[in-house]
Amino acid sequence: MVLLLAAVVIIFHPFIFLWYGEHQKVKKLLQIAQLGLPQEGMVPADEVTKAVEAKQREIQAKELALNLANKRLDKLDTAKFEFVSVTTHQLRTPLSAIKWTFDMLAKGELGPVTDEQKMFAQKGYESTDRAIEIVNELLKIDSIQEGKDTRANYNFANVDLAELINSVLFLFANQVKARNIELIFNKPNTSLVAQVDPKRLHVVFENLLDNAVKYTKLGGRVTVTLSDAKLNSARSVAEVTVSDTGIGIPSGEQTKIFQRFFRSSNAVKLVTDGNGLGLAIVKDIVDNHQGEIWFESKENEGTTFHLTLPLQQAPLQINQS
């Protein structure tokens, strides 16, 4: 009996479909009779619902993926912080041991030494001390990046900007000479005094110059320009540009350049060590000075960073309107 029924279904199934199709048409006609004709170009409601549901599922899936990616990035960020702080702290211990040993050797505290031996021990001590300074710098970056450095900690003072920039340029004299890079500093005739935190602003120019020099090929040029052209605008600001003829920032990566730990692909290739924190710190400090920073860059041609610094720090949270 069942078999017979199955056979009937198999043989007649085209007709059954036809019948079903007709049935649906009738149903739709009845619906139209009740609801009126769908307007021209309007997609039937059930299809809309289906499409919306599909989109919703798609969005949900994307959201999930983004959340996961975000969590992974957060983890990576934390891991990197830990890495920086652990390595720096743990580097200090063996470095202390080497430093102390050299010091004791040089001072003859571990037994008599000849003048030559003393000299070598002294050099060893000095080199170790330099390494320690680097580690200390890293720790400083670390603490700035952990968000411990807020504007409340800033010490604002009136500073001659050209003088401050000159003191930074001085640090790069050897590096620039060794790489045969032409370093130019243009400044206005009159001095420009701004209310800044000199130590932190020093870090800003140090980082910008460091990048400019590091990523410019031998024989290239780095130009620093201090300008008072924007002094007469609504709010008096000094503008500084740091321009290089370096490797540039690939256009696809330019939006990420101020992100912590980000290093552009061509930068990584050229200079393997680097923590990707320099520009994030720069941005943070410029923001805290109520200034602005932006850049333009072309790969293989160079990069120009512009930054503006108000001469006076406005009291915060004053609403002009």
Place this chain on the structure above:
Amino acid sequence: MEPNKKQTVLIVEDDEFLRSLAAKRLDKEGLGVQVAVDGETAVAVAKEVKPDVIVLDLILPGLDGFEVLEKIKAEESLKAVPIIVFSNLGQKEDIERAQYLGAANFLVKSNFTLDDLLDKVKEQLAAIKPA
């Protein structure tokens, strides 16, 4: 102070080489040196030998240096002993926390030499009022 009684410094340091170098330097200066390699031992040795000064590392296995500081400052017979924190931690929070807990001084190891440490130890010894 009794001139012929050796003044004792307790060095709490888990790194063997750093410990032996520091001990050597202080010993050379005629100071009595006791050492401890971890927090628990540090508290036990301190109770036993009643050192004149304690040189204390912060990152230690088991009880860390901050906890050692707390325990020693809570001990009636030890709370007057000056403690020089000698650590490679050195962030502002670490220094403030150690100060709050009663440390007499805070030196970041890598930024000082053992001669500097010796100076600070002597400074603390000179500041101790004769009992």
